Amino acid sequence: SVTTAADYPRKILDYMEGFLVSKTLFTACELGVFDLLASSQHPLSLEEVALGIRASQDGTERLLAACTGLDLLNTHTLEGQVMYSNTEQSSVYLTQSSPVSLTQSIHYSSKTIYLCWHYLTDAVREGSNQYEKAFGVKSEHLFEALYRSEEEMVKFMQLMNSIWNICGRDVVTAFNLSPFTTIYDLGGCSGALAKQCVLAYPECTVTIFDLPKVVKTSREHFVTDDNQRVSFHEGDFFKDALPDADLYILARILHDWTDVRSIELLTKVYRACRPGGGVLVVEALLCEDGSGPLTAQLYSLNMLVQTEGKERTAAEYTALLTAAGFQNIQVERTGKIYDAVLGRK
């Protein structure tokens, strides 16, 4: 007999249990399963993995089985014993030593975002972020809550950093930015996008503008001295004057803020911008008809639990840029998570 959508709710069952998948991934990373397997010259048995990650055999067996079902591990049988090894994706993205590792993002998802999402119902009802309930921090200023300790700030910076190894080149090359030589990356954080920019455009210099303690950490831990075309500027983009430049990058900045705050910031950018210059807004764009992409729709809920902002459509960004004075607004979708919107002065 044919199973129809009505008598077997596959999607709903998958969604109901989606968090089991996330937690399996978080735990396998936290216990170092993929690192252990990557450091071994040969596939490992259950006993060897359990010993290596210092966990119970019973628990490890179930964890490895679930990772195998999720295609995060390969298995084969050797003399009657199951042997485990990393899949190609796991060794590239789930090991700490990989240059494109996602382990720090996974750690932040597990230790911060997951806890905020526990209060998603409250966030939807109240229309505000859930830092107070999740972490006991009450703050007028969003980034004081996000950076509630030095350790949290560094973890946030690592989260921001990792995605640009995967999607950064696409957003900086979505438009030909070669006419712009003096570039400011406002809220440039760990400098990952700035590095992609100087790699793509040999003539440009990029200055990372961010809060003083972020700049200090970025200098110490993220941007090495051989990145000669990347420099820093400490400041508060809402309070301090913005230096003049040909191009301002605002990557994942506007999604943190309300429309009013976004227009306030964009207006400051417009005033500082050299005539002929522009602003590059990098965000996960929602479709105009509300149909997707799912990632951006889920990110918008994440902005609700974590920030004062939301994800927006290209038309909404165009309206914000226009309100600030920018013209000739162009939109490029990259096909990956983040897209690019360019406005000109």
Ligand code: SAM
């Ligand atoms: N642009 C980076 C990226 O896409 O990876 C980081 C985006 S992160 C969501 C927001 C950034 O804005 C953080 O680096 C934060 O420190 C910075 N920021 C927040 N408020 C700021 C302010 N008032 N002045 C300057 N930077 C600020």
